[in-house]
Amino acid sequence: MKIFLAEKQPNEGCKVHLTFEQALEVIRKLDNLTCGIPKIVYLVGWQHNGHDSMEPDWSEVNPRLKRPQDATALDSLKWLMTEAFKYNTTVSLHINMLDATADSPLWDTYLQHDIVAKDKTGTLLKGEVFGSWVGPDTQSYQLSYDQEWKTGYARKRIDALLAMVPIQKAGTIHIDAFHSVAPLHCNEPISPFLGNTTQDEIAAQRKIFRYFRDKGVDVTCEGSTFLRPDAFVGLQPMAWHYDPPAPNIPASLYCGTPMAAEEQIKQDPQNLSGLKEAFCLKVAPWYYENNMTATKGSQKMRDEDDIVMPALWRKQVLVAYSKNGYENKTWQLPPGWGGVTNVQVAEITLQGPTDVKEFPTTNGSVTLSDHAGQELEIQPTAH
Numbered sequence: 001m002k003i004f005l006a007e008k009q010p011n012e013g014c015k016v017h018l019t020f021e022q023a024l025e026v027i028r029k030l031d032n033l034t035c036g037i038p039k040i041v042y043l044v045g046w047q048h049n050g051h052d053s054m055e056p057d058w059s060e061v062n063p064r065l066k067r068p069q070d071a072t073a074l075d076s077l078k079w080l081m082t083e084a085f086k087y088n089t090t091v092s093l094h095i096n097m098l099d100a101t102a103d104s105p106l107w108d109t110y111l112q113h114d115i116v117a118k119d120k121t122g123t124l125l126k127g128e129v130f131g132s133w134v135g136p137d138t139q140s141y142q143l144s145y146d147q148e149w150k151t152g153y154a155r156k157r158i159d160a161l162l163a164m165v166p167i168q169k170a171g172t173i174h175i176d177a178f179h180s181v182a183p184l185h186c187n188e189p190i191s192p193f194l195g196n197t198t199q200d201e202i203a204a205q206r207k208i209f210r211y212f213r214d215k216g217v218d219v220t221c222e223g224s225t226f227l228r229p230d231a232f233v234g235l236q237p238m239a240w241h242y243d244p245p246a247p248n249i250p251a252s253l254y255c256g257t258p259m260a261a262e263e264q265i266k267q268d269p270q271n272l273s274g275l276k277e278a279f280c281l282k283v284a285p286w287y288y289e290n291n292m293t294a295t296k297g298s299q300k301m302r303d304e305d306d307i308v309m310p311a312l313w314r315k316q317v318l319v320a321y322s323k324n325g326y327e328n329k330t331w332q333l334p335p336g337w338g339g340v341t342n343v344q345v346a347e348i349t350l351q352g353p354t355d356v357k358e359f360p361t362t363n364g365s366v367t368l369s370d371h372a373g374q375e376l377e378i379q380p381t382a383h
Contacts, residue, residue, distance in 0.1 A: 001030075001261035002042045002094060002174075002240075006050035006062055008131050008138070012103075014049040017266055019065045020076040024083055026269050029350040030261070031087035033272065034279050035377055037287065037313050041084070042094040042174040042220075044262070046077065052130040054104045055096050056143060058161045074164065081166055092170040095161075097154075097208070098177045099127050099140040106157075110143065113151050117142040117182070118193035125182055125190065142182050144191035145204035154208060162215060172218045174240070179227035180205060187227065202230045209235040224254070251290040258286040272350065276375050280321030284309045299332035306370070308378070310334050318378040320345075325372035332365045342381040353377055 003023050006016045018026065027041060045051035048060050066073035084091040100107060100116055110116050117125040127140040148154040167173055180202050181187040189198045209232060212219045224231050224239035231245030233254055242256025259278045267273070284307065291312050301309050305323035308331040316336065333340065342360050345368065346353035358381055359366055370376060 001039065001257065001259060001265075002044050003027075004044045004051070004262055004266045005065055006045035008048075008050040008053040010131070012049055014053075014062065014064050016050075016064050017045075018269060019067070020073075020080040021067050022269065024080055024087075026265055026272070027084050027087050027089050027091070029272055030275070031089060032350055032352045033276055033348065033375070034283070035311050035314065035317065035319060035348065036088045037283070037311070039089045040172055041089055041091050043077075043091065044094040046093055051094075052096065052099070052140070053101075053138075055099045055101055055130075055140065056110070056157065057105045058095060058157065059105065059164070078166060081170060090170050090172065092167060092172050092174065093161075093165065094174045094176055096176050097145065097148075098143055098179060099130075100143055101130065101138050101140050103138065110148075110153070113147070113153065114191075114194060115143055115148045115151060115153060117144045117147075117191040119185075120192045122193055125185065127182075127184060142190050144194065144196060144201065145208065146196050146200045147191060147194060149204040149207055154204075155211060158208075158211060162217075168216050171216060172220060173212065174220045174222075176222050178205065178219075178221040179223075180229055181227050183227055198229060205230075206232070206235060224256075255290070258282040276348075276373065277321070277323060280307060280309075280319060280375055281305060281323070284311065284319050284321075288312060299334055301334075303329075308368075311377075316380055319348075320368060320370060320376040320378055322370035322372060322374060325370060325374070327369045328367055329369070330365050330367045333361065337361075337380065338364060340380040344379050344381045346377045348375040348377050 003018060003026060005018050005023060006014050009015050030039065045062065047058060047062055048054040050062060061073040061077050063073045066076040070076045070079065081091045100110055119125055125142045127142045130138040130140050162168055181198055182190050189196055190201050209219050218237050220238040221236055222240045225243045225245050226241065233245055237254060239256055259282055261275055264272060264274045285302065288309055301307060306326060308318050308320045311317040311319050340361055342358055343366055344356055344358055346356045
């Protein structure tokens with residue numbers, strides 16, 4: 001998932017959606033809602049003045065996001081990454097390696113070394129206009145992965161980030177817009193001025209993937225096939241927008257996310273509206289199908305928008321949910337629950353389980369009622 005913290009505004013301004021401290025509260029609620037499933041959250045807008053500001057520099061953590069009690073925003077970021085582990089959540093960063101803006105501390109250096117890409121005439125290769133939706137804009141320019149790698153600046157940039165932030169402990173990072181061609185230039189090679197081909201850029205991207213991986217960091221990206229002749233199967237484990245690059249690729253090798261969460265969190269960080277349904281009807285079935293190693297039972301786990309699904313990340317726990325609600329529906333319990341005579345049912349809320357009730361089982365089944373939009377957690381009753 002992603003959590004959008006801050007976005008750039010005109011005149012070096014910044015609109016803060018969530019501070020680091022507020023982000024931890026969202027993470028805590030998400031952990032309750034998802035019954036403790038292991039999660040990865042990438043932070044968007046953690047640097048400078050927010051999302052897409054002063055690219056490609058990663059040297060400053062957004063000072064507006066810090067906790068009052070910390071000396072620096074970097075201290076607050078490290079605090080968040082550590083605290084999030086308590087809520088079954090790995091926190092890492094959302095970064096960019098394709099774009100540069102003229103206000104970046106790296107601009108002059110990257111321009112001097114031809115890392116900022118040019119077309120065949122020597123004109124700088126324009127990219128997306130950052131911030132045009134909020135007023136005065138910032139023109140971005142494309143970077144050549146190949147040239148940044150050849151000059152050593154890619155490794156220097158990566159090494160500095162890993163030294164500053166405990167990314168290696170997180171074990172993952174997300175590279176946004178890691179396209180292999182120039183998006184706004186008819187998918188032409190990124191740096192024609194240097195004579196680079198698309199294959200040169202792809203080869204450099206592969207080196208970047210491996211460089212991170214050799215340091216214990218998996219790189220996930222925005223896409224899998226869009227603007228990419230090479231999907232990087234075997235190097236990239238997850239794509240934000242996933243299109244299978246070939247048939248029958250197992251999720252253990254390459255997959256997408258069943259619950260992106262970024263927009264829901266951005267729109268309603270207090271109630272996380274929509275995420276309960278997304279978790280129950282998308283994540284829980286997805287996780288079950290991709291992690292079921294034992295023999296599946298014959299029990300029916302889903303009836304349209306009603307589910308009673310094993311939560312395989314926990315021992316003997318079922319997740320139940322109904323979009324529209326029902327009364328007195330009987331569900332067969334899964335294999336391994338044969339000796340269970342009573343179950344404990346609790347309603348799952350953002351603050352944790354509540355309203356715990358006990359129900360008997362009959363012939364390996366349990367009869368439940370579930371209100372519309374209600375998530376339940378079912379466990380054997382401890383005696």
